[in-house]
Amino acid sequence: MTETLPMAGANAQINLAGLAKNDYRGNPSTLCQGCGHNSISNQIISALYEMNVVPEDVVKFSGIGCSSKSPTYFLNRSFGFNGLHGRMPSVATGALFGDHRIKGIGISGDGDTASIGMGQFKHIVRRNVNMVYIVENNGVYGLTKGQFSATAEVGLQLKKQGTNQYMPVDICMEALASNATFVARSFAGNPKQVKELIKAALAHDGIAVLDIISPCVTFNNQSNAFHSYTWGKDHEEPLHDITYVAPRNEIILEEEMKEGEIREVSMHDGSIVILKNLEKSYDPTNRFEALRVMEEAQRNNWLVTGLLYVDTSKPSLLETYNLVDTPLNRLTQADLRPAPDMMEKVNALMF
C-alpha cells in the first residue's frame, strides 16, 4: 500500500517508511520569497520524513489566509481540507473521527486563530483534539495586504493602517488558559527548534499548540517589530535546546550534560523529548511555571521559545469516545443499521 512514487534524481535517501523526502513535498509555494511560512513548511516535511510517518496517515487542515494556503506546499500525498476563515478547528474535530489512526496537522494564522477564530481555537484546545495546531504568527493580515491582526503589538505602525492601539493576544497564554495539553513557541528563524518542536507535537496525543513567530517580509518586517526576523533574532530567549528521540531508539546525547540541566518528557508513543536547559531549570510540566515565564517574557520584551507546557496524562478527545477498533469510516450497514427486530421494539417504546 505504501508503494513509493517515482522520485527525482538518483541516490535519494530513503527513510524507514521506504520513502524519500520528495514523497513529503507539496506544490511549489506561491507565498512571498523569504516568507517565514515557507520555512515552517520545510520543517514539517523534514520532521515527518525523519519520523518515518506515512503521508497517508496524516490529514492537513487550514482556515483562510496566507498561513492557510501553506498545506498545499507540503505532503501532497496527504488528504487536506482548506475550510473557512477561523473555522479550521471544527472541521478538523469532525474529520478526525473518520479514522482514529490518522494524525491531524492544522496550519492557521494569527488572524485565523486569534481574531475570527478565537472561539473555535479555545474550544478545540479544551476538547484536546488529537492534532498539531500550528499558528504561523506574523501579527499582520498578508492576503488582504497589511492590516493589523489581534497579535500585533500595541504601538505597531503599518503603512496604511497607522498605529495599532490595542493590546495583543498571546496565543500560548490563551491556549494554556483553555487547558491545552501541549503549548510551545518558536521562531521561524530557528529552523532546528521548529523541527524538533513539530516532532514533539506529532508525538503528543492530544492538542499540540505551536505558536511560531513567522515574519511577514512584505507587510511587517520592520527591524523594531515584534514579528520581524531582526527583532526575533535579537530577542529570542530559548528556554532549552530541544531534541526529539523516536521510540525504541537508543538515547544518545550529543554531549555530557550536568545533572539538573536535562529534562526528559515521555510521550504516549514511547518517544522522548529531551530538553536541555540553557540557563535556569525549567519544568514544562508545571502549568503555573509556564504562565509565570510567559508573563515574565512579556514584561521584559523577550521572545521566549521552546516547549512551554506539556501534560501527557489527559485523554485525547477520541479516547474519551470509546470508539470501535475499526475506523468509523470503514463501518458498513451491518455495523450501523439496527437489526429489523429492533424496529418493533422501538415502536413498542413509543406510546
Added chain:
Amino acid sequence: MNKVVNDFSITVGTVNGSGSSTANNTILRALFKMGIPVSGKNLFPSNIQGLPTWYTIRVNKDGFIARRDEQEVVVAMNANSFARDLASVSSGGAFFYADDIKQPITRTDVVVYPMPVKEIVRKDPNVPSDFRDLVGNMVYVGVLATILGIDIDKIQAALSFHFKGKQKPIDMNFNTVKAAAEWAKANLEKKDPFYLEPMNKTDGLIMADGNTAAAIGSIFGGVQFAAWYPITPASSLAESLNDYLPQLRKRDDGKHTYAVIQAEDELAAIGMAIGAGWSGLRAMTSTSGPGLSLMTEFSGLAYYAEVPIVVWDVQRIGPSTGLPTRTSQGDLTFVNFIGHGDTQQVILLPGDVNECFEFGWRAFDIAEHLQTPVFVLSDLDMGMNQWMSKPFQYPNTPMDRGKVLWEKDLEELKGNWARYLDKDGDGVPYRTLPGNKHPASAYFTRGTGHDEQARYTEEAPIWHRMMERLKKKYETAKKFVPAPVLYRMNGATAGIIAFGSTEAAVLEARHQLANEHNIKADFLRVRALPFGNEVGEFIKKYDQVFVVEMNRDGQLDQLLKIEYPEFATRFKSVAFGDGMPASAKWVREGILAKYEETSVKIKANGAKPASKSAKEAQTKKRIGAKARATSKSKSSKGKK
C-alpha cells in the same frame, strides 16, 4: 341538549413550569388509548417558570386533528390568565377552574365547574408538601375524567408510560386523579353536552413527537456523527440521539460506532458535521432558524466542496430571535438558497411524525449519493408535539453510501481518478476518504476554485464548468428525493399545494370546501426540493392552484413561480404566519378569499375558464360573493 361526542377541543391554561405537561400529556395519551383520534399542542412561552402557558387538545371522531380556534372545554389553573381563559370558551361550552382563584365569573352562556384543587391534594397524606403544586394538576385530569368520560384505566396506563413504570410517582399522581374523579362524581352535576366515548380509530397507531422520530430514523440510517448546539425547538432531536443510540447501537464489546458532540455554537456544530461527512461518516446537525443563519457560510462550503451532511431545521418563527416557542414554515426560501453565490440546496419536507422517521434515514442516502448537504425542514409543531402516527417502518432499501473509492478500487483504476470529474454524466463525482492508504487516494478539499483534480485554479472556463456540473447534479437530485403525496377528489377543479405540518389543516379545509362550498380540490403535498416532475404535471391540470403555507410571504409560492414561470398566474398564495399551528379555518378562508379574485379576473380578462358547466360557474360566483362578505375582500374591480 344534544350530546356532542368525540368532536370538540379542550384547552388547559396553567403556569409554565408547574408540571402541567405531565397532566396534559396524560389526558392526550388516555384519549389516544381510548381509540379516539386526538392531537395535542403545547402553546408555551419562552420561559422556564412563571408565565402563562396553554395546552390544547382536539378530539375528532372523523380524524381531523388540526388545531381549532374554538375551545368548547377550558380549564383555568392560572389566576393570571383566568379572565382570558374564561373569555375563550365557546358559547355553550364548559369552564373548569381551580377554586382558589377568586375572580368573577362574568359569563352566563357557559357551564362552570369549580375544582377544589388545593383541598384535594392536601387531603392526601402521601403527597409531600413540596409536590402539591405539581400533583395539583392531576386534579383537573380526574375531574375531566368524570365529567367528560375519560377511561380511568387509560389514565393509569398513560402515567405508567410517562414515569417509565416507576411506581412511586405513578401512584402519587394516580391517587390524586382518582380522588379528584371521585370528588367530581359526588359533588358536580354534569350540565355540559360534551362526551368522550371509546372508539377503535387509533388501533395499530403509535404516538410520538417528530424530533424523537427524526432521531430514531437517523439511527436506523446509521448516523455516526452528530454535532449540535442547544436551541428551541430542535434540542430534543439531538437529546433523543443521546437517549436512543446507546440502546439501538449497543455492541457486545461496549464500544461505540458513533459520536455526539455538543458544540460551542452552530458554526462549530455544522463545521464538525462537515468534517465528519467529508471523512466518510454519516454526519448530521440539528438546529432552528437562528442557528441556521449561523450555518450559512458552512452550508455554502459544503455545497461547493460537495460534502454530504444532513441538517435538520426544526423551524420556529422568525426573523431574528422571533418567537422561540412558536411554529413556522418560514425558512424555506432561506434554506433553498442558503450560502452566498449561486447555490441550490436539496431540501426534504416531512409532513408528519412518520415521515420524520423515514426522512431521518433516507436523508443520509440522498446526501451521500449526491455528495451534497441535505436539509430537512420540520417545525416546532411537528417536532415537539405528540402526534398519532403509523408505526415506524424499517428502511426498505439498503444504505446508499454513494461513489466512494477505497484502496482496491484505486488499485483497479491504477490510481487514475479525479475528485471532481463527472465520469458518469450525472454530475456526481467520485470521492475518497481520509485513512485510505493508497498513495493516489489523497486530494485537497477547498472552498476556493478548483478543477477536476481538486487543484486550485482561477481559470474562468473551469469555474464555469464546475458550476454547470453542480447544476446538473441538482437535476439528478430530482430523481432521488421523495415524490409528492397526491390526494385526489372526484370532480376536482382546483389544486392545492402545501408541505409539512399543515397537512391536517389542509385536508380538513378541503373537506369543508367540498361539503360546504362545493369547491373540489386535489391536494399535492410536496416533500422535497428540487421539485420532481409530478409537481409540474399537477399544476398543469388546474387553472388555479392554491399554495398553502405558514409564513408571511408565500415562500413555497415564490419557489414554484421560479420553477414554473409558465404557470405563474395560476398560483394563489394562501400564506399566513402568527406562530400558531395551522387551522382548517384559515386555510379555508384563505382559499375562499383568493378563489373569488381568480374567477373575477378570468372573466374580466375574457379568458376562457377551464371547462366547467354553467351550473358550476354559477355556484362559483355565488361562493365568491359569500366569501367576499365574510373575508372583507376589497376586490370589486373588474366586476361586470
